[in-house]
Amino acid sequence: MRNTYQTVLIAIDLDDKTLTRLDRSYPNLPHLANKVILLYVLDKDQLERSDDDTISSLIKERNDQFSILAEEMQKTTKLEVKAVLQTGNPAEEILKASISYGVDLIIMSTHTHPEDRSEEHTSELQSH
Numbered sequence: 001m002r003n004t005y006q007t008v009l010i011a012i013d014l015d016d017k018t019l020t021r022l023d024r025s026y027p028n029l030p031h032l033a034n035k036v037i038l039l040y041v042l043d044k045d046q047l048e049r050s051d052d053d054t055i056s057s058l059i060k061e062r063n064d065q066f067s068i069l070a071e072e073m074q075k076t077t078k079l080e081v082k083a084v085l086q087t088g089n090p091a092e093e094i095l096k097a098s099i100s101y102g103v104d105l106i107i108m109s110t111h112t113h114p115e116d117r118s119e120e121h122t123s124e125l126q127s128h
Contacts, residue, residue, distance in 0.1 A: 005104035008033040011094050012040055012109070014065055022069075022109075026076045035080045037101045038070050041090040059085075 008029070012022065029036060040062060047055055063085055070083035082101075086093040098106055 003031065003033050005033045007035045007037060007101055007103050008105045008107060009037040009039055009094070009098050009101065009103040010107045011090070012038065012069075014040055014062055014069075023072075023076070025107075026073065029073075029077045029079060033079065033105070035082070036073065036077070037082050037084055037097060037103060038066070038073065039084045039086065039094060039097050040066050041093040042085070042087045043090060044088045047087060 010022075010025075042059065042062065047058075050058070066083050066085055070081045073079075074081040084097060084101075086097065094106065094108075097103070
């Protein structure tokens with residue numbers, strides 16, 4: 001069966017609690033594409049407010065976390081998965097990467113999964 005797309009870019013936020021749900025997409029990826037670009041962008045504005053040691057530590061931590069995630073995705077899906085870590089404006093870097101890697105489809109999660117929204121809403125109600 002021919003996949004709809006050759007290359008899919010998945011932009012992720014390593015701080016996002018919905019990241020734990022990324023593995024739900026794994027069974028569908030082999031039917032969708034042949035190659036996955038997994039992109040994480042460290043926001044330049046956040047980095048400018050940090051000292052050099054903090055930035056170095058954050059980059060190493062994110063790179064390690066990101067590498068494990070990419071390896072897990074590749075092992076599970078049997079697809080070629082390339083992990084790309086960039087710094088800058090997230091929207092601009094997503095667009096640059098999509099052009100650079102010849103991406104056919106960009107996938108991004110919402111900031112909050114519906115299940116999380118209901119949990120947040122419940123905790124808001126309880127606090128009032």
